[in-house]
Amino acid sequence: MKEISRRSFLKGTAATGAALGLSGSFYNFLFSGLEPAQASDETGIQKFQNACPRNCYDTCSILSTVENGILTKVEGNPQNTFTRGRLCAKGYTYTRRVYSPDRIKYPMRQNGRGSGNWERISWDEAYTLIAKNILKIKKEYGSTLPICLNKYSGNFDIMHYGIEGMLSSFGNTSRATGTPCWPAGIDSQTFDMGTIVNNDPEDLVNSKYLILWGVNPAWTSVHSMYFVQEAQRRGCKIVAIDPVLTQTASKADLYLQIKPSTDGALALGMARYILDHNLIDAKWLMNNALGYNEFFDYLKNNITTDWAAEKTGLPKNVIETLAREYATAKPANIWIGYGMQRHANGGQNVRAIDALAAITGNIGKSGGGAQYAHLETWGFNYHAMVQNKPAGSAGSGDRAININNFGAEVLAAKEPPIKMLWIACRNPMSQDPETSVVKKAFEAMDFVVTADQFFNPSVAMSDIVLPVTTIFETWGVNVSYWHYWLCLNQQAIKPMYESKNDIQIAMELSKKMNELEPGSCTFPTSGDLKDWVGKEFNTGIYNQFGISDWKELEKGPVKTKAGHVAWQDGKFRTSSGKYEIWSEEAKKFGHLPLPVYREELKPANEYPYRCISPHWKLNIHSQFQNLDWMQAINNAPFIEIHPETAQKMGIQEKDNVKMYNDLGYIVLPAKITETVAQDIVVVYEAWYKDKNFNVNYTVKALPADMGKKATGMPGMAFHDNFVNIAKV
Amino acid sequence: MGFLVDAERCIGCHACEMACKNEYQSEPNVRWRKVYPINETEYSLPERNHLSLACNHCEKPECLRVCPVRAYTKREDGIVIHDQGRCIGCKMCAMACPYEVPQYNVRLKKMEKCNLCDGRLDQGLKTACEAACPVEALSVIDFNGFTKYGFVIALPGFPDPSITKPTTRFIKPRIGAQVRRDQ
Ligand code: SF4
Numbered sequence: 001m002k003e004i005s006r007r008s009f010l011k012g013t014a015a016t017g018a019a020l021g022l023s024g025s026f027y028n029f030l031f032s033g034l035e036p037a038q039a040s041d042e043t044g045i046q047k048f049q050n051a052c053p054r055n056c057y058d059t060c061s062i063l064s065t066v067e068n069g070i071l072t073k074v075e076g077n078p079q080n081t082f083t084r085g086r087l088c089a090k091g092y093t094y095t096r097r098v099y100s101p102d103r104i105k106y107p108m109r110q111n112g113r114g115s116g117n118w119e120r121i122s123w124d125e126a127y128t129l130i131a132k133n134i135l136k137i138k139k140e141y142g143s144t145l146p147i148c149l150n151k152y153s154g155n156f157d158i159m160h161y162g163i164e165g166m167l168s169s170f171g172n173t174s175r176a177t178g179t180p181c182w183p184a185g186i187d188s189q190t191f192d193m194g195t196i197v198n199n200d201p202e203d204l205v206n207s208k209y210l211i212l213w214g215v216n217p218a219w220t221s222v223h224s225m226y227f228v229q230e231a232q233r234r235g236c237k238i239v240a241i242d243p244v245l246t247q248t249a250s251k252a253d254l255y256l257q258i259k260p261s262t263d264g265a266l267a268l269g270m271a272r273y274i275l276d277h278n279l280i281d282a283k284w285l286m287n288n289a290l291g292y293n294e295f296f297d298y299l300k301n302n303i304t305t306d307w308a309a310e311k312t313g314l315p316k317n318v319i320e321t322l323a324r325e326y327a328t329a330k331p332a333n334i335w336i337g338y339g340m341q342r343h344a345n346g347g348q349n350v351r352a353i354d355a356l357a358a359i360t361g362n363i364g365k366s367g368g369g370a371q372y373a374h375l376e377t378w379g380f381n382y383h384a385m386v387q388n389k390p391a392g393s394a395g396s397g398d399r400a401i402n403i404n405n406f407g408a409e410v411l412a413a414k415e416p417p418i419k420m421l422w423i424a425c426r427n428p429m430s431q432d433p434e435t436s437v438v439k440k441a442f443e444a445m446d447f448v449v450t451a452d453q454f455f456n457p458s459v460a461m462s463d464i465v466l467p468v469t470t471i472f473e474t475w476g477v478n479v480s481y482w483h484y485w486l487c488l489n490q491q492a493i494k495p496m497y498e499s500k501n502d503i504q505i506a507m508e509l510s511k512k513m514n515e516l517e518p519g520s521c522t523f524p525t526s527g528d529l530k531d532w533v534g535k536e537f538n539t540g541i542y543n544q545f546g547i548s549d550w551k552e553l554e555k556g557p558v559k560t561k562a563g564h565v566a567w568q569d570g571k572f573r574t575s576s577g578k579y580e581i582w583s584e585e586a587k588k589f590g591h592l593p594l595p596v597y598r599e600e601l602k603p604a605n606e607y608p609y610r611c612i613s614p615h616w617k618l619n620i621h622s623q624f625q626n627l628d629w630m631q632a633i634n635n636a637p638f639i640e641i642h643p644e645t646a647q648k649m650g651i652q653e654k655d656n657v658k659m660y661n662d663l664g665y666i667v668l669p670a671k672i673t674e675t676v677a678q679d680i681v682v683v684y685e686a687w688y689k690d691k692n693f694n695v696n697y698t699v700k701a702l703p704a705d706m707g708k709k710a711t712g713m714p715g716m717a718f719h720d721n722f723v724n725i726a727k728v
Numbered sequence: 729m730g731f732l733v734d735a736e737r738c739i740g741c742h743a744c745e746m747a748c749k750n751e752y753q754s755e756p757n758v759r760w761r762k763v764y765p766i767n768e769t770e771y772s773l774p775e776r777n778h779l780s781l782a783c784n785h786c787e788k789p790e791c792l793r794v795c796p797v798r799a800y801t802k803r804e805d806g807i808v809i810h811d812q813g814r815c816i817g818c819k820m821c822a823m824a825c826p827y828e829v830p831q832y833n834v835r836l837k838k839m840e841k842c843n844l845c846d847g848r849l850d851q852g853l854k855t856a857c858e859a860a861c862p863v864e865a866l867s868v869i870d871f872n873g874f875t876k877y878g879f880v881i882a883l884p885g886f887p888d889p890s891i892t893k894p895t896t897r898f899i900k901p902r903i904g905a906q907v908r909r910d911q
Pocket residue numbers: 052053054056057058059060087088089090091092221222223620
């Protein structure tokens with residue numbers, strides 16, 4: 001492309017300069033009720049390193065601009081070669097999040113949970129109320145086990161694990177355990193390879209064939225999409241397998257509209273073809289794998305491509321061509337998404353896909369592999385998290401409450417019952433299945449404390465809300481579960497209003513508890529947040545990233561020095577050290593040892609449609625879609641319905657549709673589109689401000705098959721949600 | 729001088745649009761750039777494709793022609809500049825522009841639009857939207873000297889270019905193969 005001549009631009013600048021920016025920066029802050037002087041005493045323009053801590057593959061490195069103490073702009077940090085100086089639509093709204101008039105500004109007490117009757121209280125009043133409740137519970141029940149923490153992925157900064165530390169520091173407590181997102185797949189790869197490790201996503205460009213299997217990076221990992229498209233430009237064929245024609249599938253060379261939850265059948269059908277046509281990598285298997293002969297016997301005795309075709313809804317010849325292309329392109333890569341494992345057979349399906357990568361010898365290769373996620377760069381000290389319980393704490397340890405059936409398990413907990421909730425970095429009233437049961441659990445409590453930034457549905461069901469800082473108002477450190485960068489998060493501006501970092505809250509609460517009952521809380525009562533960051537580092541991290549002091553990160557993010565091709569050394573972390581197609585460990589957890597097919601759930605007559613509730617591009621769960629810049633683009637949920645289904649049900653574009661099952665219903669406008677199949681409807685999960693919309697009203701707390709080994713609890717079969725629809 | 733919008737690369741992610749707002753800290757409902765979905769029935773197979781559009785810096789800008797106070801000027805390099813200092817907020821330009829580009833700022837009671845990041849370009853920087861696009865689907869080209877073939881002057885949904893002669897150019901989306909259960 002021809003370079004643009006810059007000279008021509010220089011003319012005419014003066015005329016326009018004055019107008020530019022007039023619509024801009026500082027007016028909006030005044031509207032948010034903030035006077036600039038309050039924001040900071042600093043003057044001039046400063047730049048800071050920040051990191052986006054959201055539950056997102058990309059964990060972007062941010063450069064923020066602060067003018068006279070006000071955050072005026074965020075940009076991607078070009079030093080990070082994965083995010084390449086770019087953020088996503090969500091990341092670019094951060095100024096609106098910081099200066100949103102909707103932010104929770106002060107500690108507040110609600111007189112009547114769910115009443116909306118909030119009154120401002122001081123931090124000291126809040127700490128006193130909370131501390132007294134904790135101590136009262138401890139006295140009454142003889143332990144702090146009636147106190148339950150539900151904290152997860154709203155902020156993945158390492159220091160935020162200090163919230164768990166805060167609970168530990170006053171005794172044994174109950175903990176929402178597990179993860180709604182990805183546990184079935186984690187267990188699958190743990191059985192197969194010993195843990196999850198993915199190739200550096202920047203390595204995607206080296207693939208010759210890439211199957212994007214139940215993953216939609218165009219919406220959930222926009223920076224990966226560059227590498228996917230770059231691979232495509234270099235001649236790699238991109239195949240998207242998904243029950244929904246996603247944005248990613250729209251950019252693929254080939255889209256396969258598979259029947260939901262039958263991914264394992266497709267993988268096994270392909271494996272059978274690969275075996276029959278001698279396209280396996282026998283040498284790799286001999287050197288690296290266990291149980292492949294048993295697997296091949298299973299394939300020969302039980303699997304045919306005809307069967308796979310019937311199961312998946314994909315023609316036999318398509319499956320065979322796919323198998324041949326995948327097995328003969330070297331290297332061939334598969335990216336396994338979290339969506340495809342949110343089924344009752346999700347874990348087993350992931351094992352079958354892993355096996356495809358193994359029998360073709362693609363594991364351990366640049367441009368190859370079975371990508372899922374990794375935790376290789378997460379070896380911090382967890383200094384904030386690891387706290388001693390007070391001497392003589394009653395109870396033998398923390399009590400696990402299944403995060404994926406939170407409402408019911410909180411209500412069912414006995415000896416002692418659960419009486420108090422602490423909610424942080426989470427919004428279970430929006431994101432958990434069986435919302436009505438979750439609500440009952442909140443209602444049954446004596447005391448609910450939530451630390452958050454916005455008045456979301458969980459805050460609405462709390463007694464006390466504590467305002468927490470945004471990333472720009474505090475310190476932190478971030479790594480990714482996908483790429484291999486490490487990024488410091490510097491405090492760029494003073495905390496708005498009376499917001500505080502969760503660690504600060506823990507320190508001050510500890511102080512109050514010790515005032516009221518000396519020795520009742522071991523959490524440090526003072527400390528500098530920047531120093532807390534430093535205490536998370538160790539020589540392991542330093543060596544991995546080639547730095548000698550964490551303060552070097554003030555100059556910018558750094559990447560790991562090695563280990564960018566997963567399993568390249570062939571040292572699997574299973575007990576045998578091999579890739580275990582036959583897994584004794586799986587057996588121990590009640591699964592069949594081989595990646596055999598486990599029947600998918602099918603719709604019943606009464607509820608003939610499967611509702612898939614994936615991520616939406618303008619939010620991450622209940623974050624971002626509430627901000628005014630997002631609302632200007634879209635401020636209404638909708639239901640995607642196939643034209644034939646719509647016709648059959650007498651539904652037209654924008655008609656209000658009731659989607660229901662025995663659990664509940666939602667009403668939302670129809671979007672008629674062939675991106676979904678006739679037997680599927682799609683509703684994107686999100687929290688919209690001031691809207692009584694929540695797809696989880698209809699979602700049962702149905703467990704996925706796996707997750708218990710690695711995360712303590714099975715995953716959630718979010719996409720096995722069967723419903724009916726009607727025009728209203 | 730104008731935008732080249734590569735609809736094959738574009739993933740409709742709105743990063744460009746939001747980066748523009750971030751750069752200028754725009755009012756919530758003022759959208760200098762907008763990402764529009766292309767109706768899925770426009771192509772042989774349903775796909776999710778988009779057009780990311782801002783001011784088209786037209787060769788015959790209607791906004792400029794109708795503005796009673798000459799708030800619009802066209803630079804030598806082709807950029808159509810709206811000077812908010814002169815603007816009286818009469819909305820004539822909004823009515824005249826076929827692309828719904830000039831946006832009314834309720835608070836200032838004036839119009840505003842994309843000035844092609846003239847300040848950034850003059851400093852040798854890329855426009856905020858181009859710099860933000862994760863898949864490099866947007867660029868600014870000097871289309872007089874642009875020799876690469878394969879671009880078109882309109883895609884489905886883009887209003888008739890004959891009136892104002894926009895400088896925006898497009899690359900068509902490639903439609904991939906699909907194996908669907910409804911066939
Ligand atoms: S949400 Fe993800 S892609 Fe967007 S800025 Fe944050 S880390 Fe980056």
